[in-house]
Amino acid sequence: MLALKNVTKKFGELIAVNDLSFTVEQGQIFGIAGPNGAGKSTVYNLITGFYPYEGEIVFNGKNLSGMPPYKIARAGIARTFQIPQIFPSLTVDTSLNVGSRFGSGTGLDPAHVDKIIEFLELSEDRFTKTNKLNLMGKKKLMIGAALATKPGILMLDEPMAGSNAREIKALMDLILRINQEMGLTIIIIEHFMKVLTELTQELLIIxxxxxxCCDSPEKATRDPKVIESYIGDAYAENN
Ligand SMILES: Nc1ncnc2c1ncn2[C@@H]1O[C@H](COP(=O)(O)OP(=O)(O)OP(=O)(O)O)[C@@H](O)[C@H]1O
Ligand SMILES: [Mg+2]
Structure with a gap:
């Protein structure tokens, strides 16, 4: 469904993404992990067309390389950001309608927005200004705005950051429902290995x-190279 082929991104002397190739299959939850500064968010920025790069990114047979971000969004790729990005002066309802109007390429779809608000259990906050939402509300809103674009693939950047155990559980359930009930392919960048091993079918470590390594989470978390570079012996001993 989504394939990166020998993708390289340099920021001056720094090679942020180095000859990276991987494929995400339709219907998967695909995980990405790696130390701080490994290049995870940059991978999303390249897929969504924020920067030029070497190599090729293909989505559903369409070559995305060189396409502007709005066209890539309309091709069916949606993302959330590591730090919640919202329109603070808009209500939840208006924010989702903006996503629907500008992201989908098919115009406003109020019924679709209704469905998302119900799915995310945001009805009570529908006419609340987004800057009044708590962190969990902002996270759901950001996921909702991404879903409003009617994507084929949803890319989440550290969705659990700053959340407590109860919120992490709720977000994991939500991600599973989006995958299973909405039938969406998902890529998730996450630091919590337990979240990745529970949610994903394939795990890329950079x-x-x-x-x-790029393998099933069971194999990836036991790969000696991964343990050495990232997870550490403590994790291996405890698991
Ligand atoms: N626009 C940019 N200009 C220059 N350097 C950048 C830019 N964006 C990212 N980098 C650098 O590229 C490297 C990879 O950054 P990136 O944000 O992709 O890491 P990450 O894996 O998402 O890290 P984290 O876990 O901290 O979010 C870092 O060294 C970062 O400083
Ligand atoms: Mg990042």
């Missing part, structure tokens, strides 16, 4: 922009 370090300094390069692939360390």
């Amino acid at each position: 370090e300094s922009g390069s692939m360390i």
Whole structure:
């Protein structure tokens, strides 16, 4: 469904993404992990067309390389950001309608927005200004705005950051429902290994922009290279 082929991104001297190739299959939850600064968010920025790069990114047979971000959104790729990005002066309802109007390429779809608000259990906050939402509300809103664009793939960047155990559980359930009930393919960048091993079918580990391993979460978390570079012996001993 989504394939990166020998993708490289340099910021001056720094090689943020180094000759990276991987494929995400339709219907999967695909995980990405790696140390801080490994290049995870940059991978999303390249897929969504924020920067030029070497190599090729293909989505459903369409070559995305060189396409502007709005066209990539309309091709069916949606993302959330590591730090919640919202329109603070708009209500939840208006924010989702903006996503629907500008992201989908098919215009406003009030019934679709209704469905998302119900799915995310945001009805009570529908006419609340987004800057009044708590962190969980902002996270759901950001996911909702992404869903409003009617994507084929949803890319989440550290959705659990800053959440407590109860919120992490709620977000994991939500991600599973989006995958299973909405039938969406999902990519998730996350630091919590337990979240990745529970949610994903395939796990890509990167370090300094390069692939360390891409395998089932069971195998990836036992890969000696991964343990050495990222997870640490403590995790291996406890699991
Ligand atoms: N626009 C930019 N200009 C210059 N350097 C950048 C830019 N964006 C990212 N980098 C650098 O590229 C490297 C990878 O950054 P990136 O944000 O992709 O890491 P990450 O894996 O998402 O890390 P984290 O876990 O901290 O979010 C870092 O060294 C970062 O400083
Ligand atoms: Mg990041």
